[in-house]
Amino acid sequence: MLDVRDLEVTFTSGADEVRAVRGVSLTVQKGESYGIVGESGSGKSTVLRAICGLAPTSAGHILLDGKELATPRRPDFYRRVQMVFQDPYASLHPRHTVDAVLSEPLAIHRFDRRDERIAEALSAVGLGQGFRFRYPHQLSGGQRQRVAVARALILEPQILLLDEPTSALDASIQAEVLNLLDRLRAERGLTYVMVSHDLAVISHMCERLMVMEHGLAVEELTRDDLRQRRAGTPYTQRLLKASAGYTREAT
Ligand SMILES: Nc1ncnc2c1ncn2[C@@H]1O[C@H](COP(=O)(O)OP(=O)(O)OP(=O)(O)O)[C@@H](O)[C@H]1O
Secondary structure, three states: OEEEEEEEEEEEEOOEEEEEEEEEEEEEOOOOEEEEEEOOOOOHHHHHHHHOOOOOEEEEEEEEOOEEOOOOOOHHHHHHEEEEOOOHHHHOOOOOOHHHHHHHHHHHOOOOOHHHHHHHHHHHOOOOHHHOOOOHHHOOHHHHHHHHHHHHHOOOOOEEEEEOOOOOOOHHHHHHHHHHHHHHHHHHOOEEEEEEOOHHHHHHHOOEEEEEEOOEEEEEEEHHHHHOOOOOOHHHHHHHHHHOOOOOOOO
16 A cells, blocks of 8 residues: 655755665555654654655655655645654644644545534544543643544544654553554554554554664564564664563553
8 A cells, every 4th residue: 555665865954964764665555554663763753754745755766556656745645644743742733722623634625524523533532522622731641642643533544654652651541542543443444654662562553563773674574573572683682672561551
C-alpha cells in the first residue's frame, strides 16, 4: 500500500547540512502495522514527515497504491493518510474546543453529517459527548491524545502515521492509548506506520519494524525476531536492553 524507496532527506541551514534520512526504503502492506524504531535523532520522524510531504526530500520515491505522490500533497492524500504527533499539548490549539478541532477537517474536506461524525469520533476514542465543548487545558494528557486520534480518524483515513503517540504519557495511560489504537486498527482495517524510540512499544503494536541509526535503516525485523531477541546488530541489541522491563498493562 505504501512504498518508500531510497528516501533521502537533507536539512540545510546556512553552511550546515544534516543528512537526516540516507537511502531508506520500506514497504507497508494494507492492514499492517509497521514500526520504525531508533534513538533520538536517528531520522524516524523525518521519514513520517517526508511521507506527508513535510520534509525536504532530496531523492527517492514515495508511492501510495503504486502511484508516486505529488509534491505538495493533494488534498485527497490527507483524506487517506493522517498523522498523529507525539505531543498533544502542542498539536491542539489552546483556544479551540474539541468541537472546533474536530469540525475543522470536516469543513475543509466538505464532509456532511458533521454533528453525527463528531459524536461518532468521540465515542470511538472513548470520550463521552461531555468532552465536546472542552478546551485542551480542561483535558488530561491521555484525553488530549484521544482527541488527536479522533481528529486523525474523523476523515476516515486508511493509513495513520503515528509519531511517538504515547511517549508523552504516563505508563498506565500509555497502555490505554496503545490498546485503543490496536482496537481501532482491528475494527477499521487501518494501516499504521508507528515511530517510537521504545522497542517494547513497537513489538506490542507492530508486526514488522525497521531499525534506524544516523539516518540509515540498519535492519528490518519481525515481531517474532524481537520476541526471540534475534537482533542482528549491536545497536538493536542495545535498544532491546534499553526497553527491557516495560510491560504493557491490559485494559
Ligand atoms: N526541520 C529541521 N531542520 C533541521 N534539522 C532537522 C529538522 N528536523 C529534523 N532535523 C534533524 O534531522 C535529524 C533527524 O531528526 P528526527 O526528528 O527525524 O529524529 P528522530 O529519530 O525522530 O528523533 P526524536 O525521536 O528525538 O524525534 C536530527 O539530527 C535533527 O536534528
